[in-house]
Amino acid sequence: MATTNQSNPLMQSMLSPRGLTWIIAIIAISVFTWFRFGSIMDTFEIGILIGATIGLIGAGFLWQSIQTLFAFVLMMALIGIASYAKHGDVYSANETAFFLKFLFSSQSAFMWMNVLFVLSMLTYFFALWKNSEFSGRVATSLTWSAVAFGLAGMGVRWRESYLINPDYGHIPVSNLYEVFILFVIITAVLYLYYEQKIRNRSLGGFAMAVISAAVGFILWYTFGREASVIQPLVPALKSYWMKIHVPANFVGYGTFALAAMVAVPYLWRNKIEQSGNSTSPWLTRLPTLEVMEDVMYKAIAFGFAFFTIATILGAMWAAEAWGGYWSWDPKETWALIVWLNYAAWLHFRMSKGWGGARMAWWALGGLLVTTFAFLGVNMFLSGLHSYGTL
Amino acid sequence: MDKKLGLKHHPLLTFFGSMNLAITLLVMLAVASVIGTVLKQNEAYASYVIKFGPFWFEVFRTLELYDVYSAIWFLSVLAFLLLSISACVWRNGAHFIRDMFSYQEHTHPSQLKKMKLSAHWETNSGVDAIVYEAQNAIKANGFRIKAEQKAEGQLLAAKKGSMHRLGYFFTHIAIIIICLGALLDSNIKFKVQAWLGHVAPETRSIALTDVDPRANIGVDNFSFRGSVNIPEGKSADVVFLTFKEGYLVQKLPFQVKVVDFRVEHYDTGMPKSFESDIILSAPELKEPIKTTISVNKPLIYKDYAIYQSSFGDGGSQLTLKAWPLVSTTPNPSELQGEVNRSIPVNTPVGDYKIELDDYKPNNVITLAEPDANGRKVKNLGPSIQFKVRDSQGQAVEYENYLAAIERGGILYQASKFRHSRAEDFDFLMIPLDDQKSTKRFMNFLALVNDRNILDKVLDSSINQEKDPTKHEQLVTQKRFMQQLINLFRARGFDGIHRYIQQAMPTDKQDKAFDQYLEILTVALQGVYLHTLEAEGLRSEKETTEAQRRFFADSVEAINALSAYGPPMFFEVTSIEPRESSGLQITKSPGKDVVYFGSLLLVIGIFLLFYVRPQRIWLLARPTPEGYSELILAGKDGKDDKQLKTTFDDIKQALLLATPPLQETAHGNNQSV
């Protein structure tokens, strides 16, 4: 009896054929990367490569779907990169080569991502309205596909920046356009994680609503402002810190946005329950208040941890680029405001035991603060982060 | 012990350690920070007065809103937060530590039965067998167990994840450490010294030797953050700290020389890297340190860090050609100058001072549409910025581009100008001739400047007219044309317009203006042909399309000249750039303290969120009937869901190993 208890499920899945394949595949890819690019990588980049390898293997076991996603993204990105190679590695091939023009150049991939996200929102809401299990499954697949297109697009864009001019090459997390794409991808992945966890798809439409709003911004930014043009990096951004600081930050923003969007159905269900209408069909479709509250808490706690790390990394970067770890620059200050806001939220919940509608409203309001921190500041306030000058 | 308990419940400690106060303070900090970002900090007081008016300016100043983050009230909020966290740690500390080490073996059987995760049943197995099986099952789930014989029976108290409590200490002590570290690096000490009168900022920009001694800070200062501009080839052993309405001069224990400053550019003209070759020498160094610093790559020397932070002109040497704009002879004179200095120029129409403000090697502009390569930026090349000040002190601001600027296939020499900072810049675009020089335009201009030019241009043909009345007519016509040219040269199209407005009835004005323009154009064309002839370019009456474009552009330029200001146009003939490198030098002993605190904070947060403090209890005791009773219970912080699976596992194992007698299995957790 005791023996079955001792066999750790994580250990089991690692030693399964699939698990071993995963480990070997990821290690093989990073060894390949090292052979190919090791000569031009500095110590920190090698550190990041090793960290990414371990992190990815770990993430694949904590959540198996990552393995499948990774396989698809890798395949799509490789098709994109190979198509460029086949057309002489010139950037303009994205207008002629079939695979690039219609599927995997970064621009096309992002457009697919945008469309799929909006479709997935509509499908999720349809599934909720009609209580249709099948539509729900379709919506989930749409979301996964959108994420795959987005990630593949990022990978291809990374390559494209080198194709335009080797001098320009950089990981695409360097301006508002690129991080917005990162934001929708991360938010969607986090949502998918909780969807699997709570085995209920009814929150999908709400989560995809905030993503679709961001998609709207991306579209306006692309067509109204030509923001998708790949630009070289200003000197201050040429730092390995950027590669970890920005994604860590967006894990935070993504979870906070997700928590806010879970607050909406929470408040809705809360209202129905308080009105005493126990026959409402929504009560059977939406998760219980307890489950939604738990998702909100877990998301915020997770995001808070990442946001803390991101802010600290930002401080270390600032210390190196600007000579001071903290300058009360508007972006920094707003990061602090966001952080204080969620610290206060967590305290109310943990120590005062607050819960219910109040905390849900607060989580929803947190989205305003968060949005201002990563969009409003760029639009309305100027400072070191606007990179207008050196 | 009693005394300590008493202290813990002291009202003051309760007040400071209360969650309500803590959250209030957090919110206050957040609000203050919002103010600091919305209201631009540390600008010149004059600009605040303009923005808010004298009344609100005064109110905001009293509230110290122009430098929120070092305002007394802001620092007090921070201090209170520190007090609050300290009080909180103090209040909860002992309890949390006890809890960390305790197995909570004093828990009573009835308490165990009341827990959310709890089950109990009677079984045939003996107490020892139960304890043995339970020990195995609980251990298998990673718990540490303490076994104890109690009056009620045999107790197993197990726990896991005690580190969670450590997380509380780590996070909260980390905040205190971070704040203290930041305090070390702050300018509080200067504020105190300024308050005591030992330190006072210097507000004038004057030579170092004349600076107020109270603004001089010695090398023993343990933390600062300052900056200094060093021209190439020069060195410095001080940095300037901004403080209140002026600056302080911080002495360095070493000397930094900037050998060379370089900006590299992308093909778009955007800067790609900024770097300085520097030499650091100090008495204690046998060999000076020679190195290159760049953005994101500072030089660390002892406790000091030297950063590349900005750049500027360090006195570029310029040779200028000054074209006289009102003279009838197009002969430029040559001038020598240096950026950040001024050149006196005496002309027949007055004395002027040219203040050379800056030389910019690149001017990158953003295009509305991306070009063929998908680029949205374009480099207009180098420019100089300068002011020309007359003897009354009035100045006009200029920016002249060194390279020709192309528009619709034609090349121009461009100059931007404005008469006050409140205005937008106007453009003077001088068309360039076939030699890509301004010469032909200047020749043309010199002729237009001649107040009797039409005598030269027209007299030979007028004199061929033998009919006296016709001759008379032609002479009158010539005089009128000459007046028009003179008016145009002095005041531009605008001048002609105004003249007509004064001299004619309203309904005739538009028509007259068109007529006047036509006459003016004919007259200027005559002068222009004369210019071409003088260049030897024209033998017959035909002009080329390019020459006609040139004429139109020249007229446009002469029109702009009426507002251009001082009577000179400056062309740069040679330049020897000399840059200055802006260095930021810091000594921040608090940095490592802050980093250490940050590390604690991160570890603490992960411990708090991801280590669950879980406990399992098992009590086994014989019943009077000769069976054994078994109570199993579990608890997980404030959230028992996490433990449920583990609890069920253990319960399942025990149910199999020590099966219950019929119908004696009970529990609060019925999902067997």
Ligand code: HEM
């Ligand atoms: C900027 C300041 C602070 C930050 C960032 C911070 C951070 C945190 C975090 C992240 C948690 C964990 C919440 C959770 O487990 O969900 C926590 C818990 C807690 N904090 Fe703070 N805190 C701060 C200030 C304070 C202050 C001033 C007090 C005292 C009044 C305090 C008292 C507590 C208590 C009692 C807990 C619960 C610990 C437990 O039950 O395990 N915190 N804090």
